[in-house]
Amino acid sequence: MATAWESGATHPDWHTIKWKPSAEKRDALITAVQADTSVLARSPHVAHRWQTRGNRLVALGYPDIAAGDAYKATLLCVKSLEYLTSPSLIRRNQDTHQLAYRTLLHALKHLHCDHDALVYCREAQNAYPRNRVFKKSLKHLERHKIKTELGFVARKPFFPWTAPQHLCRQPQILELAREEFEANLADESRGFTAACELSKTPLARSAARGEKRKSRFRDAEDAETPDLSKIREDSYGVYAAKDVQAGELLLLDHTVIGYASGAEETINHCANCYADTPHPLYAGCCDAVFCSGTCENLSLNEYHKVMCGKDLSWLRKGDHLQWLLFRCLAMVVQADVHPLDHPLVARLTARSSARPEPFSFIECIVKPLRMLDTFGADFFQPQYDTSVLVTLQTRISTNYWNCGVYKRNQRIRECSGVNPLYSFFNHSCQANGEWNSNNSTTIVVTALEDIKKGEEITIAYVAVHGRDRKR
Ligand SMILES: C[S@@+](CC[C@H](N)C(=O)[O-])C[C@H]1O[C@@H](n2cnc3c(N)ncnc32)[C@H](O)[C@@H]1O
Structure with a gap:
């Protein structure tokens, strides 16, 4: 993230976040995130840096990455409490801890992870019962009917800062x-x-x-x-x-x-x-x-x-x-x-x-x-x-x-894997190759028909012989 951002490399989660920063604001946020990242590379155990970077990443449209940063900040704050003795440092650590919870809840809201938000809001409220923001958020989340434990996010194969x-x-x-x-x-x-x-x-x-x-x-x-x-x-x-x-x-x-x-x-x-x-x-x-x-x-x-x-x-x-x-x-x-x-x-x-x-x-x-x-x-x-x-x-x-394993038509187990050579095979509905995992994670590929030198060998990723398999 400290490197130049290739803005064309991916798009942020604008379908989960309803605002877009102006170009000027975006550039300022990116510069600040790059600075945070450089500091974190040198001093990775500074809680408030993780928290501020998380806050900026939510504003830039990356709530999933922001949630990770805020969570790391909460972990560091809890750890620090074990050895801090000076009252002023303890107070400062508690302030960062509350801000980290707020960033985390903010990110979870944009990820539509209401169930996770409820869990962490309860945790924040228990740790800081006098914090009015947590009290209000908890009331709101408890009233809200949570339909699913999962939120939604665009799968990103890479980010603007990916090397x-x-x-x-x-x-x-x-x-x-x-x-x-x-x-x-x-x-x-x-x-x-x-x-x-x-x-x-x-x-x-x-x-x-x-x-x-x-x-x-x-x-x-x-x-x-x-x-x-x-x-x-x-x-x-x-x-x-x-x-x-x-x-x-x-x-x-x-x-x-x-x-x-x-x-x-x-x-x-x-x-x-x-x-x-x-x-x-x-x-x-x-x-x-x-x-x-x-x-x-x-x-x-x-x-x-x-x-x-x-x-x-x-x-x-x-x-x-x-x-x-x-x-x-x-x-x-x-x-x-x-x-x-x-x-x-x-x-x-x-x-x-x-x-x-x-x-x-x-x-x-x-x-x-x-x-x-x-x-x-x-x-x-x-x-x-x-x-x-x-x-x-x-x-x-x-x-x-992923593939079901059957014995006398009884499904006895399910195997899955990421294999170093097999992962290069492409799919075809008229595949000329067949794959089998023989009740283990070792894949065997055999020819279904005669194949000439230079022809592509394809396999069927899904539903072969009516059995459940997928890749
Ligand atoms: C397991 S990889 C197969 C190997 C991959 N082509 C590679 O370069 O490593 C699965 C990916 O290959 C591509 N792919 C596989 N079969 C395909 C097909 N019949 N048509 C188009 N893309 C295919 C898809 O992008 C898919 O996500």
Whole structure:
């Protein structure tokens, strides 16, 4: 946010916020936000900076990011109270705390997160019973009938301050993926070469036309988004690297970002891919077991160390997107990189729909911060900015797959994942490839028909053979 803002990169939530600042006011707000961000990069534990930046971000039309800033300010104020002794400093801290609650409630109002607003208004009123604003807001919220726990917000794949390297995939990331495709299933001793390769796809253009036609927010997008062509061109697909025959195995893709609901009921399931594991390998550090050396290595090298032995009982079972984010955050913390620079994240398409999506303050902001805290990361650092976490969640939801697992027509569990190579396959209703997760998070792609070298290999994202699957 301290860098120059590319005003064409995205549009703010003008459909949730009813006013627009004048161009002059907007420029002044952006300059002030940039200054706040520079200070926060040097001193990330200053509560009033988070609060003022949050206030400015609401005025600029980014209530989701503002809510994250205000929430961080409340956490810092509570922490400070544990060690402050001087009455004047305590009073000043309490003033900041009340302002932070006000910014948070303001942001939640614009996100239409009435349920979350009620929860935090009660908390503010309990902490500061004499504050008339909280009393009045609480009365209003309690009278108001809350229909849903979710608010709405436009999904933003990026923000005006997003660094250029996070807008489009970089050549070295694509090169890495190409090498992985080349090595997949290849076995030189048997003269076996890889069946798939990565290439640009013309689907990008048709998708761009479709998005433009479909978007309800076209006017807002056109006004604020003069040039997204570079991002729209950044679209890839998987092509046949040789002639393949119907039934041939095309890809075997393991992942570290996976989850299976219902796996807990089985005695031995692999802690990485959730496959039933009759002959388990023991982790040694805890009671986790693995189905193979591949899964053991993936888990220990990529994410297990930061989550081993941690209390995870506060995470809801069965919430797939939450668990995919959990694995993804563990992976970036263990690698100690900016989340959007991790090779598994940086390869995922940044394109996503701009239509408003349900938004929950707890799920989208509070829980990701708690996950980072569980892994021992300092979430006040710039690489864990709310805009980065929101972008990460958007990347996961654009690229994840989900699939029911059946035994004798009984649905026994549900698997989901974000897989490093499989995520490059495009959809077709007349797909020439078929994907299967074989009761785990490891994806297998096979040819449904003979495919000539150079043809695009597509899969059906949804409803195959009447079963529920999605990606
Ligand atoms: C999982 S990614 C597929 C790979 C992606 N094309 C890439 O460059 O990484 C899903 C995204 O690809 C694009 N896509 C997939 N199938 C498509 C199709 N049949 N037509 C247009 N766009 C498609 C959409 O933008 C979708 O959000």
